[in-house]
Ligand SMILES: Nc1ncnc2c1ncn2[C@@H]1O[C@H](COP(=O)(O)OP(=O)(O)OP(=O)(O)O)[C@@H](O)[C@H]1O
């Protein structure tokens with residue numbers, strides 16, 4: 091078979107680029123069967139499963155480095171596992187590429203290289219997937235499997251009035267990074283593009299929050315939109331203190347120049363930080379976790395009775411910017 095035919099044969103692609111990512115784990119069968127088998131887990135543990143697709147020009151830009159696109163596809167899923175308090179086990183990968191791409195071999199090598207790096211970082215392996223052609227944009231869909239101890243699962247529905255509202259890391263970097271990548275903001279803020287391209291799933295924090303936090307969600311669609319999910323699932327009102335939001339130095343500089351951009355911090359999305367509620371007496375454990383994991387964690391509000399999400403400004407006045415509260419696909 092010629093080299094060119096190698097490229098279009100999906101089975102060669104799988105053997106060359108994807109089988110090594112299984113690390114020969116039991117039940118993956120060298121990616122030569124119709125499906126994979128997940129190992130039995132103990133009566134004290136449960137599987138946690140999530141799937142997210144990322145699509146060119148919807149979730150990433152055509153010029154983003156391929157290695158980082160692949161890692162982002164994995165990381166947005168790991169972020170959902172983190173929000174459930176789960177430890178990642180493995181993942182399946184579906185990849186849709188344009189037919190007859192001149193450099194598909196090279197592109198797939200980069201996908202595999204990127205995934206190899208993150209497999210090592212997060213201690214996981216490939217379980218299976220699908221490799222298909224498309225007339226549309228490049229798409230990567232990952233299903234991630236995690237394991238959680240029974241009783242340790244974190245949910246969106248456990249917020250109660252009187253609890254505090256916390257967030258990890260800084261918010262707004264991803265959304266502002268997208269603007270820099272699109273040339274809409276100065277290149278002096280290039281490190282924000284890195285945050286957009288390579289989110290940091292808060293796996294260690296998610297595991298640590300079991301027993302400390304009440305309701306937990308990861309912020310993918312925007313702080314207000316994802317806070318609304320906690321409020322809705324928990325039947326309570328979340329109040330966000332706009333003056334307490336943790337923002338990076340770069341975002342703070344941008345905002346100082348253009349105050350209308352404050353809204354982007356609250357609604358932009360692409361943060362992949364953990365937003366959670368906790369009883370007031372959990373503060374010492376939260377600060378200890380923050381210190382040990384070297385992840386900033388900031389109290390940004392509280393839980394009240396009622397519905398929905400309110401954001402207060404520096405004077406404690408309710409902001410009226412919620413018509414569009416986050417990313418929406420439709
Ligand atoms: N097409 C679908 N079929 C079945 N379940 C779905 C479908 N779309 C979404 N869901 C489920 O709905 C729930 C909420 O989905 P949503 O996409 O809002 O959450 P998320 O994955 O945390 O957000 P994001 O996609 O921004 O990461 C998830 O449990 C998801 O599995």
Ligand SMILES: Cc1ncc(C[n+]2csc(CCOP(=O)(O)O)c2C)c(N)n1
Pocket residue numbers: 142143146147148149150151268310311312358359360417
């Ligand atoms: C090129 C480009 N344009 C816009 C955005 C913003 N964006 C797209 S989907 C999404 C929410 C999470 O996705 P999902 O809900 O599908 O998991 C966000 C914030 C981006 N990341 N890249």
Ligand SMILES: [Mg+2]
Pocket residue numbers: 169170173307308309310
């Ligand atoms: Mg999520």
